[in-house]
Amino acid sequence: MYVATALAVLGTLVVLRVLGPDGAGRYSLAVGTATFFQVLLELTSDEALIKFGFRYIEHAEWGKFHRLVRLMFGFEFYASLGAGVLVGVTGVFSPQLFHAHLLEPMLLASLLPPLQAVESMAAAAFVLRRRYDVRAAFLTFSTALRLVGLVIGTQFGVTAAVVGTLVAQAITTMAIGGVGVIALRRFPAAAPTELGADRKPLLSFVFHSTAGTTLASLRTWAAPLVLGIVRNPTDVGLFRGAQAPLQGLAAFTAPLRLILLTEQTREWERGNTQKVYRELWRYMRGATLLTVAVIVPLELLTPWLVRFFLGDAYAPATTAVRIVLVAAMIQLVLGWTKSFPVSIGRPGLRVVAYGVETATLLPLVVVFGELWGVTGAAAAVLISTCAFALTWAVLLHRLTAGRLRPIEPAPA
Secondary structure, three states: OHHHHHHHHHHHHHHHHHHHHHHHHHHHHHHHHHHHHHHHHOOOHHHHHHHHHHHHHHOOOHHHHHHHHHHHHHHHHHHHHHHHHHHHHHHHOHHHHHOOOOHHHHHHHOOHHHHHHHHHHHHHHHHHOOOHHHHHHHHHHHHHHHHHHHHHHHHHOHHHHHHHHHHHHHHHHHHHHHHHHHHHHOOOOOOOOOOHHHHHHHHHHHHHHHHHHHHHHHHHHHHHHHHHHHOOHHHHHHHHHHOHHHHHHHHHHHHHHHHHHHHHHHHHHOOOHHHHHHHHHHHHHHHHHHHHHHHHHHHHHHHHHHHHHOOHHHHHHHHHHHHHHHHHHHHHHOHHHOOHHHHOOOOHHHHHHHHHHHHHHHHHHHHHHHHHHHHHHHHHHHHHHHHHHHHHHHHHHHHHOOOOOOOOOOOO
16 A cells, blocks of 8 residues: 555656746645535545444444445445536636636546546545555556556646546546445345444434544645645646645555554444553554654755655745654654544534634635745644644543543444
8 A cells, every 4th residue: 555655655756846836836736626515525434334234234234234235335326426527617717716717627536536536436445344454456557557657647647637637537437336336245235225223323423423533634735725725836736736645645544544544433232342442552652753763854855855755836835845754743643643533433423523623724724825935824724733632632632531441432
């Protein structure tokens, strides 16, 4: 999986370096709008499939399992179609919203949400079968294709870069979709049955999980879109460059977070709550030690790293990169917060934490971004990340009463 994450980061660097701040800003606005509407509208059915899927697998309730698969796929796919429509509409009004004509790249990007929805559901099937190797192989395949598409497309401009991304996604979806169906068919066959008493908890879980994921994604994609409204595509490109530490460290922890989600969910369903909490504290201790060891050297090397990885055109973003780097280190320590609430069946906790972060981030991006451009937007990211960290400190203290002890999941 780390090969895949390295390829993903490399693809971002290709966009930033080849297209420059203005072109990278335009590409980010097009693809970022697609991602924004996808996370805004989609029902995070893959997380619900993993959470409730493991429950039904553990209890051999195969009729409910197959009913769950059909429901979650339908929710995810139709929501993604709505997201695609909104992306196309945004493209029509892009000159008024983002001070740039982005109709063509946004119309192309509107096809990405349905394709990505199919991929995410197929990936969830591999997680249910605990085939991390297959998931990792497809993730590497996907990011490699995307990198190739970007390397070729960026040579011809923003629209061609979006075309490269779209072609890569289409190939990936067709490949993983077919294998995902095979993975699901290897579970014991059974006629789908009604979920019964699980229906209400499932819908509640999907609602809270969706709200939490949407708010979490706002810090990555909504902030550049808001900055594009108050400033221009060039500042968006510089800001995307400044966000590189966040993306890099998120990519670094992504494989571990996937394993945490799977293993902690399984252990929680088996009643091994003590083990879940021990793994959580172990992750936090390790991440904190890593942060303390690398933060000062990275801050000192930031000017050189910006020139080396992004190029001289991104020199105006150096201060912003330093600010975002601190936020990225905080997020590294809190990397467990994305999977942990899902594992224990309390996705509403993410709604609280990400709600505080988003309510802090977006107004500050508007104010600070308009006043100080990319540096102001970076300051908004750091302040909102601190608010997020403090919120989780309170939530975790309440969950454990200040000590490690088992708790029972609250009713959804």
